Amino acid sequence: MNFVASQFPLWALWLGNVLALLLLGVAVTRVQWRVLERRAVNAWLGACVVLLGFWLGRAGLQPGLSFHLLGATVFTLLMGPWLALLALAVVLLGLAAGGQLEWSALGLNYVLSLLPAVGLTVLMLWVAQRRFAANVFVYVFVNAFLTGAAGMLLAAVCGLAALLLAGAYPLEHLLENALPYYVLLAWSEAFTSGLVLAILIVYRPHWVATFDDARYLDNQ
Template identity: 40%
Template sequence: MDKEISVFADNWNALGWAGVAILLWFAWRSGDLARLKDGARLNLFLGVAVALMVMWQIRTGVKPGLSFHMLGASLATLMFGFWRGWLAASLAALAAALTGKASLMGLGLESLLFCAVPAAVTHHLYRFVDRRLPNHFFVYVLANGFFGAALAIGAAALASTAVLALSGAYAMGYLLENYTPYFILLAWSEALTTGMGATLMAVYRPEWLETFDDERYIKNK
Protein backbone atom coordinates (compact mmCIF):
# COMPACT_ATOMS: atom_id res chain seq x y z
CA MET A 1 0.00 0.00 0.00
CA ASP A 2 2.20 2.76 -1.26
CA LYS A 3 1.72 6.47 -1.91
CA GLU A 4 0.64 9.02 0.66
CA ILE A 5 -3.11 8.49 0.15
CA SER A 6 -4.59 5.13 1.04
CA VAL A 7 -6.47 3.28 -1.69
CA PHE A 8 -8.89 2.03 0.97
CA ALA A 9 -12.03 3.73 2.24
CA ASP A 10 -11.97 5.14 5.76
CA ASN A 11 -13.95 2.24 7.21
CA TRP A 12 -11.37 -0.27 5.96
CA ASN A 13 -8.53 1.82 7.37
CA ALA A 14 -10.41 2.00 10.67
CA LEU A 15 -10.72 -1.79 10.72
CA GLY A 16 -6.98 -2.04 10.15
CA TRP A 17 -6.16 0.25 13.04
CA ALA A 18 -8.64 -1.57 15.28
CA GLY A 19 -6.92 -4.85 14.45
CA VAL A 20 -3.53 -3.41 15.32
CA ALA A 21 -4.88 -2.07 18.62
CA ILE A 22 -6.22 -5.52 19.50
CA LEU A 23 -2.90 -7.17 18.65
CA LEU A 24 -1.00 -4.64 20.74
CA TRP A 25 -3.27 -5.35 23.69
CA PHE A 26 -2.73 -9.11 23.39
CA ALA A 27 1.01 -8.57 22.95
CA TRP A 28 1.13 -6.58 26.18
CA ARG A 29 -1.03 -9.16 27.98
CA SER A 30 1.22 -12.00 26.83
CA GLY A 31 4.18 -10.56 28.71
CA ASP A 32 6.41 -11.18 25.71
CA LEU A 33 7.31 -7.51 25.31
CA ALA A 34 8.78 -7.53 28.82
CA ARG A 35 11.75 -9.42 27.40
CA LEU A 36 12.85 -6.18 25.77
CA LYS A 37 13.77 -4.89 29.22
CA ASP A 38 16.97 -6.89 28.80
CA GLY A 39 19.55 -4.59 27.20
CA ALA A 40 21.07 -7.19 24.89
CA ARG A 41 17.67 -8.32 23.61
CA LEU A 42 16.54 -4.74 23.11
CA ASN A 43 19.66 -3.88 21.11
CA LEU A 44 19.19 -6.94 18.90
CA PHE A 45 15.51 -6.15 18.41
CA LEU A 46 16.21 -2.55 17.43
CA GLY A 47 19.00 -3.63 15.10
CA VAL A 48 16.66 -6.04 13.31
CA ALA A 49 13.94 -3.38 13.14
CA VAL A 50 16.37 -0.95 11.48
CA ALA A 51 17.46 -3.64 9.00
CA LEU A 52 13.82 -4.27 8.11
CA MET A 53 13.25 -0.54 7.70
CA VAL A 54 15.98 -0.46 5.05
CA MET A 55 14.50 -3.55 3.38
CA TRP A 56 11.03 -1.99 3.22
CA GLN A 57 12.40 1.16 1.56
CA ILE A 58 13.50 -0.88 -1.47
CA ARG A 59 10.26 -1.41 -3.34
CA THR A 60 8.58 -1.13 -6.68
CA GLY A 61 4.96 -0.88 -7.71
CA VAL A 62 2.58 -0.76 -10.64
CA LYS A 63 -0.21 1.37 -9.17
CA PRO A 64 -1.08 3.02 -5.84
CA GLY A 65 -1.56 0.32 -3.25
CA LEU A 66 0.19 -2.34 -5.33
CA SER A 67 3.81 -2.39 -4.20
CA PHE A 68 6.34 -5.20 -4.03
CA HIS A 69 9.12 -5.52 -1.49
CA MET A 70 10.67 -8.11 0.75
CA LEU A 71 9.14 -8.41 4.21
CA GLY A 72 11.64 -10.01 6.60
CA ALA A 73 8.81 -10.87 9.00
CA SER A 74 9.56 -14.59 8.91
CA LEU A 75 13.17 -14.21 9.99
CA ALA A 76 12.16 -11.72 12.69
CA THR A 77 9.59 -14.23 13.97
CA LEU A 78 12.16 -17.03 14.09
CA MET A 79 14.40 -14.71 16.08
CA PHE A 80 11.86 -13.26 18.51
CA GLY A 81 8.63 -15.22 18.30
CA PHE A 82 5.31 -13.96 16.96
CA TRP A 83 4.70 -10.83 19.02
CA ARG A 84 8.10 -9.19 18.74
CA GLY A 85 8.52 -10.44 15.17
CA TRP A 86 5.29 -8.74 14.19
CA LEU A 87 6.27 -5.59 16.07
CA ALA A 88 9.69 -5.37 14.39
CA ALA A 89 8.09 -5.68 10.95
CA SER A 90 5.41 -3.14 11.91
CA LEU A 91 8.11 -0.63 12.85
CA ALA A 92 9.49 -1.08 9.33
CA ALA A 93 6.01 -0.41 7.93
CA LEU A 94 5.77 2.70 10.09
CA ALA A 95 9.12 3.97 8.79
CA ALA A 96 7.94 3.40 5.21
CA ALA A 97 4.81 5.45 5.91
CA LEU A 98 6.74 8.27 7.57
CA THR A 99 9.13 8.50 4.62
CA GLY A 100 6.30 8.69 2.09
CA LYS A 101 6.75 5.18 0.75
CA ALA A 102 3.38 4.06 2.08
CA SER A 103 0.12 5.48 3.33
CA LEU A 104 0.02 6.50 6.98
CA MET A 105 -3.76 6.07 7.02
CA GLY A 106 -3.38 2.56 5.62
CA LEU A 107 -0.64 1.60 8.08
CA GLY A 108 -3.04 -0.50 10.14
CA LEU A 109 -3.91 -2.75 7.22
CA GLU A 110 -0.26 -2.80 6.14
CA SER A 111 0.72 -4.08 9.58
CA LEU A 112 -1.97 -6.75 9.57
CA LEU A 113 -1.50 -8.00 6.01
CA PHE A 114 2.27 -7.81 5.58
CA CYS A 115 3.48 -8.14 9.18
CA ALA A 116 0.94 -10.07 11.26
CA VAL A 117 -0.09 -12.57 8.57
CA PRO A 118 3.45 -13.73 7.63
CA ALA A 119 4.51 -13.71 11.29
CA ALA A 120 1.51 -15.86 12.23
CA VAL A 121 2.14 -18.33 9.39
CA THR A 122 5.81 -18.62 10.35
CA HIS A 123 4.97 -19.05 14.04
CA HIS A 124 2.36 -21.77 13.51
CA LEU A 125 4.50 -23.62 10.97
CA TYR A 126 7.38 -23.58 13.45
CA ARG A 127 5.15 -25.04 16.15
CA PHE A 128 3.95 -27.77 13.77
CA VAL A 129 7.50 -28.64 12.70
CA ASP A 130 8.68 -28.60 16.30
CA ARG A 131 5.98 -31.11 17.32
CA ARG A 132 5.77 -33.36 14.28
CA LEU A 133 9.17 -33.49 12.58
CA PRO A 134 12.56 -34.72 13.82
CA ASN A 135 14.74 -32.30 15.78
CA HIS A 136 17.35 -31.86 13.09
CA PHE A 137 19.29 -28.80 11.96
CA PHE A 138 18.38 -29.17 8.29
CA VAL A 139 14.72 -29.74 9.13
CA TYR A 140 14.69 -26.49 11.08
CA VAL A 141 16.40 -24.48 8.34
CA LEU A 142 14.55 -25.93 5.35
CA ALA A 143 11.08 -26.15 6.88
CA ASN A 144 11.05 -22.96 8.93
CA GLY A 145 13.52 -20.85 6.99
CA PHE A 146 13.10 -21.60 3.29
CA PHE A 147 9.64 -23.16 3.05
CA GLY A 148 8.17 -21.16 5.91
CA ALA A 149 9.20 -17.80 4.47
CA ALA A 150 7.82 -18.66 1.03
CA LEU A 151 4.55 -19.85 2.54
CA ALA A 152 4.35 -16.73 4.71
CA ILE A 153 4.74 -14.24 1.87
CA GLY A 154 2.31 -16.30 -0.20
CA ALA A 155 -0.26 -16.00 2.57
CA ALA A 156 0.34 -12.25 2.75
CA ALA A 157 -0.16 -12.00 -1.01
CA LEU A 158 -3.46 -13.87 -0.89
CA ALA A 159 -4.68 -11.87 2.10
CA SER A 160 -3.81 -8.53 0.51
CA THR A 161 -5.39 -9.58 -2.79
CA ALA A 162 -8.60 -10.52 -0.99
CA VAL A 163 -8.74 -7.25 0.97
CA LEU A 164 -7.97 -5.12 -2.08
CA ALA A 165 -10.75 -6.85 -4.02
CA LEU A 166 -13.33 -6.92 -1.22
CA SER A 167 -12.76 -3.25 -0.45
CA GLY A 168 -13.36 -2.31 -4.07
CA ALA A 169 -9.90 -0.78 -4.48
CA TYR A 170 -9.19 -2.99 -7.51
CA ALA A 171 -11.05 -5.68 -9.43
CA MET A 172 -10.14 -9.25 -8.57
CA GLY A 173 -9.37 -10.04 -12.21
CA TYR A 174 -6.89 -7.19 -12.43
CA LEU A 175 -5.18 -8.25 -9.20
CA LEU A 176 -4.88 -11.89 -10.26
CA GLU A 177 -3.27 -10.81 -13.52
CA ASN A 178 -1.08 -7.88 -12.49
CA TYR A 179 -0.42 -8.22 -8.76
CA THR A 180 -0.64 -11.62 -7.10
CA PRO A 181 1.55 -13.63 -9.54
CA TYR A 182 4.57 -11.39 -8.93
CA PHE A 183 4.73 -12.57 -5.34
CA ILE A 184 6.03 -15.88 -6.69
CA LEU A 185 9.28 -14.09 -7.52
CA LEU A 186 9.31 -12.41 -4.12
CA ALA A 187 8.67 -15.74 -2.40
CA TRP A 188 11.90 -17.15 -3.81
CA SER A 189 13.91 -14.13 -2.66
CA GLU A 190 12.24 -14.13 0.76
CA ALA A 191 12.86 -17.86 1.20
CA LEU A 192 16.51 -17.60 0.20
CA THR A 193 17.19 -14.60 2.43
CA THR A 194 15.37 -16.07 5.43
CA GLY A 195 16.92 -19.50 5.02
CA MET A 196 20.43 -18.12 4.69
CA GLY A 197 19.93 -15.75 7.61
CA ALA A 198 18.59 -18.53 9.84
CA THR A 199 21.46 -20.82 8.83
CA LEU A 200 24.15 -18.26 9.60
CA MET A 201 22.63 -17.35 12.94
CA ALA A 202 22.10 -20.99 13.92
CA VAL A 203 25.77 -21.69 13.26
CA TYR A 204 27.44 -18.53 14.55
CA ARG A 205 24.88 -16.82 16.80
CA PRO A 206 22.34 -19.44 17.96
CA GLU A 207 21.38 -17.23 20.90
CA TRP A 208 19.87 -14.79 18.40
CA LEU A 209 17.28 -17.39 17.33
CA GLU A 210 14.85 -17.89 20.18
CA THR A 211 13.13 -20.68 18.26
CA PHE A 212 16.39 -22.58 17.81
CA ASP A 213 18.00 -24.80 20.46
CA ASP A 214 21.46 -26.03 19.50
CA GLU A 215 21.27 -28.68 22.24
CA ARG A 216 18.32 -30.27 20.45
CA TYR A 217 19.14 -29.61 16.83
CA ILE A 218 22.92 -30.08 16.75
CA LYS A 219 24.73 -31.25 19.87
CA ASN A 220 22.60 -34.31 20.57
CA LYS A 221 22.92 -35.65 17.02
Protein backbone atom coordinates in the same frame (compact mmCIF):
# COMPACT_ATOMS: atom_id res chain seq x y z
CA MET B 1 1.67 -4.15 0.15
CA ASN B 2 1.40 -0.40 0.32
CA PHE B 3 -2.30 0.22 0.76
CA VAL B 4 -3.66 3.65 -0.07
CA ALA B 5 -6.40 4.97 2.20
CA SER B 6 -8.54 6.15 -0.71
CA GLN B 7 -8.86 2.55 -1.94
CA PHE B 8 -10.81 1.46 1.15
CA PRO B 9 -13.97 2.62 2.93
CA LEU B 10 -13.52 4.53 6.15
CA TRP B 11 -14.88 1.71 8.29
CA ALA B 12 -12.26 -0.70 6.92
CA LEU B 13 -9.46 1.73 7.77
CA TRP B 14 -10.78 2.17 11.30
CA LEU B 15 -11.24 -1.57 11.74
CA GLY B 16 -7.68 -2.24 10.61
CA ASN B 17 -6.26 0.36 12.97
CA VAL B 18 -8.29 -0.87 15.94
CA LEU B 19 -7.32 -4.50 15.34
CA ALA B 20 -3.66 -3.54 14.99
CA LEU B 21 -3.71 -1.56 18.23
CA LEU B 22 -5.43 -4.38 20.11
CA LEU B 23 -2.90 -6.88 18.81
CA LEU B 24 0.02 -4.65 19.76
CA GLY B 25 -1.47 -4.19 23.22
CA VAL B 26 -1.57 -7.95 23.70
CA ALA B 27 1.98 -8.28 22.36
CA VAL B 28 3.29 -5.71 24.85
CA THR B 29 1.87 -7.72 27.73
CA ARG B 30 3.19 -11.06 26.42
CA VAL B 31 6.83 -10.09 25.94
CA GLN B 32 9.02 -11.00 28.91
CA TRP B 33 10.89 -7.72 28.99
CA ARG B 34 13.03 -8.45 32.05
CA VAL B 35 14.68 -11.55 30.60
CA LEU B 36 15.64 -10.08 27.23
CA GLU B 37 19.36 -10.28 26.56
CA ARG B 38 20.89 -6.89 25.80
CA ARG B 39 23.04 -8.12 22.91
CA ALA B 40 20.10 -9.88 21.35
CA VAL B 41 17.96 -6.76 21.66
CA ASN B 42 20.66 -4.74 19.89
CA ALA B 43 20.71 -7.32 17.11
CA TRP B 44 16.95 -7.15 16.80
CA LEU B 45 17.01 -3.37 16.58
CA GLY B 46 19.62 -3.70 13.84
CA ALA B 47 17.29 -6.12 12.04
CA CYS B 48 14.57 -3.46 12.11
CA VAL B 49 16.92 -0.98 10.42
CA VAL B 50 17.93 -3.53 7.78
CA LEU B 51 14.31 -4.44 7.03
CA LEU B 52 13.40 -0.78 6.81
CA GLY B 53 16.06 -0.41 4.13
CA PHE B 54 14.66 -3.37 2.19
CA TRP B 55 11.18 -1.90 2.29
CA LEU B 56 12.43 1.49 1.15
CA GLY B 57 13.83 -0.27 -1.93
CA ARG B 58 10.46 -1.68 -2.90
CA ALA B 59 9.16 -1.70 -6.46
CA GLY B 60 5.65 -0.96 -7.65
CA LEU B 61 4.03 1.30 -10.18
CA GLN B 62 0.39 1.12 -9.09
CA PRO B 63 -1.26 2.41 -5.89
CA GLY B 64 -1.60 -0.25 -3.23
CA LEU B 65 0.69 -2.71 -4.99
CA SER B 66 4.34 -2.81 -4.03
CA PHE B 67 6.92 -5.58 -4.13
CA HIS B 68 9.54 -5.99 -1.41
CA LEU B 69 10.87 -8.61 0.97
CA LEU B 70 8.54 -9.10 3.92
CA GLY B 71 10.92 -10.26 6.66
CA ALA B 72 8.09 -11.53 8.89
CA THR B 73 9.35 -15.11 9.02
CA VAL B 74 12.89 -14.07 9.95
CA PHE B 75 11.62 -11.70 12.63
CA THR B 76 9.29 -14.34 14.11
CA LEU B 77 11.99 -17.00 14.29
CA LEU B 78 14.56 -14.52 15.53
CA MET B 79 12.50 -12.79 18.22
CA GLY B 80 9.45 -14.94 18.85
CA PRO B 81 5.99 -13.91 17.63
CA TRP B 82 5.11 -11.22 20.15
CA LEU B 83 8.32 -9.26 19.93
CA ALA B 84 8.29 -9.73 16.16
CA LEU B 85 4.86 -8.13 15.95
CA LEU B 86 6.15 -5.13 17.89
CA ALA B 87 9.33 -4.87 15.82
CA LEU B 88 7.44 -5.06 12.54
CA ALA B 89 5.12 -2.33 13.78
CA VAL B 90 8.18 -0.15 14.45
CA VAL B 91 9.27 -0.67 10.85
CA LEU B 92 5.84 0.39 9.58
CA LEU B 93 5.89 3.46 11.80
CA GLY B 94 9.31 4.37 10.43
CA LEU B 95 8.00 4.14 6.89
CA ALA B 96 4.98 6.26 7.73
CA ALA B 97 7.16 8.87 9.44
CA GLY B 98 9.25 9.04 6.27
CA GLY B 99 6.17 9.57 4.11
CA GLN B 100 6.35 6.11 2.52
CA LEU B 101 3.05 4.87 3.97
CA GLU B 102 -0.21 6.61 4.80
CA TRP B 103 -0.89 6.81 8.53
CA SER B 104 -4.58 6.00 8.17
CA ALA B 105 -3.80 2.78 6.28
CA LEU B 106 -1.13 1.49 8.68
CA GLY B 107 -3.56 -0.85 10.43
CA LEU B 108 -4.62 -2.54 7.20
CA ASN B 109 -1.01 -2.90 6.08
CA TYR B 110 -0.15 -4.46 9.42
CA VAL B 111 -3.11 -6.82 9.75
CA LEU B 112 -3.23 -7.98 6.13
CA SER B 113 0.46 -8.05 5.21
CA LEU B 114 2.39 -8.92 8.37
CA LEU B 115 0.03 -10.71 10.73
CA PRO B 116 -0.73 -13.60 8.32
CA ALA B 117 2.97 -14.31 7.75
CA VAL B 118 3.77 -14.19 11.48
CA GLY B 119 0.85 -16.47 12.26
CA LEU B 120 1.84 -18.97 9.58
CA THR B 121 5.43 -19.03 10.86
CA VAL B 122 4.24 -19.81 14.38
CA LEU B 123 1.96 -22.57 13.06
CA MET B 124 4.68 -24.16 10.94
CA LEU B 125 7.15 -24.06 13.83
CA TRP B 126 4.60 -25.85 16.02
CA VAL B 127 3.93 -28.45 13.33
CA ALA B 128 7.63 -29.04 12.65
CA GLN B 129 8.42 -29.51 16.34
CA ARG B 130 5.75 -32.18 16.64
CA ARG B 131 5.89 -33.92 13.26
CA PHE B 132 9.54 -33.77 12.21
CA ALA B 133 12.83 -34.82 13.71
CA ALA B 134 14.71 -32.31 15.85
CA ASN B 135 17.15 -31.46 13.10
CA VAL B 136 18.92 -28.25 12.12
CA PHE B 137 18.15 -28.92 8.46
CA VAL B 138 14.43 -29.15 9.25
CA TYR B 139 14.58 -25.86 11.12
CA VAL B 140 16.34 -24.02 8.30
CA PHE B 141 14.59 -25.63 5.34
CA VAL B 142 11.05 -26.00 6.67
CA ASN B 143 10.71 -23.20 9.21
CA ALA B 144 12.83 -20.58 7.44
CA PHE B 145 13.03 -21.39 3.71
CA LEU B 146 9.65 -22.94 2.92
CA THR B 147 7.73 -20.93 5.49
CA GLY B 148 9.31 -17.72 4.25
CA ALA B 149 7.96 -18.38 0.77
CA ALA B 150 4.56 -19.48 2.07
CA GLY B 151 4.31 -16.46 4.33
CA MET B 152 4.98 -14.11 1.43
CA LEU B 153 2.33 -15.81 -0.70
CA LEU B 154 -0.21 -15.78 2.13
CA ALA B 155 0.37 -12.08 2.75
CA ALA B 156 0.04 -11.41 -0.99
CA VAL B 157 -3.23 -13.34 -1.23
CA CYS B 158 -4.67 -11.51 1.78
CA GLY B 159 -3.66 -8.14 0.38
CA LEU B 160 -4.89 -8.85 -3.12
CA ALA B 161 -8.18 -10.16 -1.76
CA ALA B 162 -8.64 -6.96 0.23
CA LEU B 163 -7.98 -4.82 -2.87
CA LEU B 164 -10.43 -6.94 -4.85
CA LEU B 165 -13.19 -6.72 -2.24
CA ALA B 166 -12.64 -2.98 -1.93
CA GLY B 167 -13.09 -2.62 -5.69
CA ALA B 168 -9.63 -1.11 -6.18
CA TYR B 169 -8.71 -3.48 -9.02
CA PRO B 170 -10.55 -6.14 -11.04
CA LEU B 171 -9.70 -9.79 -10.48
CA GLU B 172 -8.10 -10.21 -13.90
CA HIS B 173 -5.73 -7.35 -13.29
CA LEU B 174 -4.59 -8.72 -9.93
CA LEU B 175 -4.10 -12.23 -11.28
CA GLU B 176 -2.18 -11.14 -14.36
CA ASN B 177 -0.22 -8.10 -13.17
CA ALA B 178 0.39 -8.66 -9.46
CA LEU B 179 0.18 -12.28 -8.32
CA PRO B 180 2.94 -13.60 -10.65
CA TYR B 181 5.40 -11.07 -9.22
CA TYR B 182 4.60 -12.14 -5.69
CA VAL B 183 5.20 -15.76 -6.66
CA LEU B 184 8.66 -14.80 -7.93
CA LEU B 185 9.30 -12.65 -4.87
CA ALA B 186 8.39 -15.58 -2.63
CA TRP B 187 11.53 -17.40 -3.75
CA SER B 188 13.65 -14.40 -2.83
CA GLU B 189 11.93 -14.32 0.54
CA ALA B 190 12.61 -18.03 1.01
CA PHE B 191 16.28 -17.77 0.07
CA THR B 192 16.87 -14.73 2.27
CA SER B 193 15.05 -16.23 5.25
CA GLY B 194 16.90 -19.53 4.98
CA LEU B 195 20.29 -17.89 4.53
CA VAL B 196 19.89 -15.44 7.40
CA LEU B 197 18.70 -18.10 9.86
CA ALA B 198 21.41 -20.56 8.76
CA ILE B 199 24.12 -17.98 9.41
CA LEU B 200 22.67 -16.91 12.74
CA ILE B 201 22.26 -20.39 14.21
CA VAL B 202 25.89 -21.14 13.31
CA TYR B 203 27.50 -17.94 14.61
CA ARG B 204 24.92 -16.40 16.97
CA PRO B 205 22.42 -19.10 18.02
CA HIS B 206 21.67 -17.27 21.27
CA TRP B 207 20.16 -14.44 19.22
CA VAL B 208 17.53 -16.76 17.73
CA ALA B 209 14.72 -17.03 20.26
CA THR B 210 13.05 -20.05 18.65
CA PHE B 211 16.26 -22.09 18.26
CA ASP B 212 16.96 -24.43 21.17
CA ASP B 213 20.50 -25.83 21.27
CA ALA B 214 19.40 -28.71 23.48
CA ARG B 215 16.74 -29.73 20.98
CA TYR B 216 18.52 -29.26 17.66
CA LEU B 217 22.16 -29.90 18.53
CA ASP B 218 22.46 -32.08 21.61
CA ASN B 219 20.37 -34.83 20.02
CA GLN B 220 22.50 -35.10 16.86
